[in-house]
Amino acid sequence: MDLKLNNKVIIVSGGSSGIGEGIVNSLLEEGAIPVIIDIAEPKNKDLCFVFTELVNPNACQNAINAIVAKHGRIDGLVNNAGFNDTVNFENGNYEAFMKSLQTNLVHYYVLAHFALPHLIKSKGNIVNVSSKTAETGQGGTSAYAAANGGRNALTREWAVELLKYGIRVNSVIVAECFTPMYEKWIQKQENPSEKLKSIQSKIPLGQRFTTPKEIAQTVSFLLSEVSSHTTGQLVHVDGGYVHLDRAL
Numbered sequence: 001m002d003l004k005l006n007n008k009v010i011i012v013s014g015g016s017s018g019i020g021e022g023i024v025n026s027l028l029e030e031g032a033i034p035v036i037i038d039i040a041e042p043k044n045k046d047l048c049f050v051f052t053e054l055v056n057p058n059a060c061q062n063a064i065n066a067i068v069a070k071h072g073r074i075d076g077l078v079n080n081a082g083f084n085d086t087v088n089f090e091n092g093n094y095e096a097f098m099k100s101l102q103t104n105l106v107h108y109y110v111l112a113h114f115a116l117p118h119l120i121k122s123k124g125n126i127v128n129v130s131s132k133t134a135e136t137g138q139g140g141t142s143a144y145a146a147a148n149g150g151r152n153a154l155t156r157e158w159a160v161e162l163l164k165y166g167i168r169v170n171s172v173i174v175a176e177c178f179t180p181m182y183e184k185w186i187q188k189q190e191n192p193s194e195k196l197k198s199i200q201s202k203i204p205l206g207q208r209f210t211t212p213k214e215i216a217q218t219v220s221f222l223l224s225e226v227s228s229h230t231t232g233q234l235v236h237v238d239g240g241y242v243h244l245d246r247a248l
């Protein structure tokens, strides 16, 4: 299927690693021009990259300006950067909670806000990457779960507000995808290799992790015209993890 993303300029926040890197690779395969916004440089130095600390709104504005100055347009935005920082409920605190919302939620709004005038011009779409923690809970990660609830709510809210421009907004919800972030999280668990086995055994489809490529292909589909009547959706690419029967 031709997704017709050829030469489309698509911003991917957090595109240097894990799921974001997978999205960038999928966009390259489709002939698009992915532009990475990240604090870490991508491994492939030929890619378009704008160093940006996303918790700084001025840096977000500068990144959008730089991308438009270089490419003349923005055809899509993938909000993806974030980090499961395990800011705890019982033992957490106000400062850590607020910082986590900055790291995981606020820049989704800020980047989309600055990109919007350009998306209106191109009728470009938005995809927000989000986590099952908003729906299932995880324990020990209040701010991250709240941020993901916010990502899902903004998806619905923007889908409504942007109907008048024909801009579509969707979320791809991830449950268990083995990435550098996931690796760091698993290493903090009591018995990492046992925990890994136990998690995989509970993933209904194939008892395996979702790959970044599988998430990326759905993101590319949602960015493309091929999904022209899909908006405000929370699409779970999770091997049935969130919705299928627990007794499986």
Ligand SMILES: NC(=O)c1ccc[n+]([C@@H]2O[C@H](COP(=O)([O-])OP(=O)(O)OC[C@H]3O[C@@H](n4cnc5c(N)ncnc54)[C@H](O)[C@@H]3O)[C@@H](O)[C@H]2O)c1
Pocket (backbone or CB within 6 Å): 013, 014, 015, 016, 017, 018, 019, 020, 037, 038, 039, 040, 052, 053, 054, 055, 080, 081, 082, 083, 084, 103, 129, 130, 131, 132, 174, 175, 176, 177, 178, 179, 180, 181, 182
């Ligand atoms: N891996 C999973 O199983 C999983 C599950 C649910 C949701 N997610 C979501 O997927 C997204 C990507 O996660 P991942 O597992 O690929 O993580 P990752 O750590 O492998 O990649 C995240 C990228 O975002 C960048 N980044 C993070 N904070 C940034 C900031 N403040 N400014 C600029 N760049 C920043 C990092 O440098 C990194 O390149 C996250 O938003 C996460 O909530 C992942």
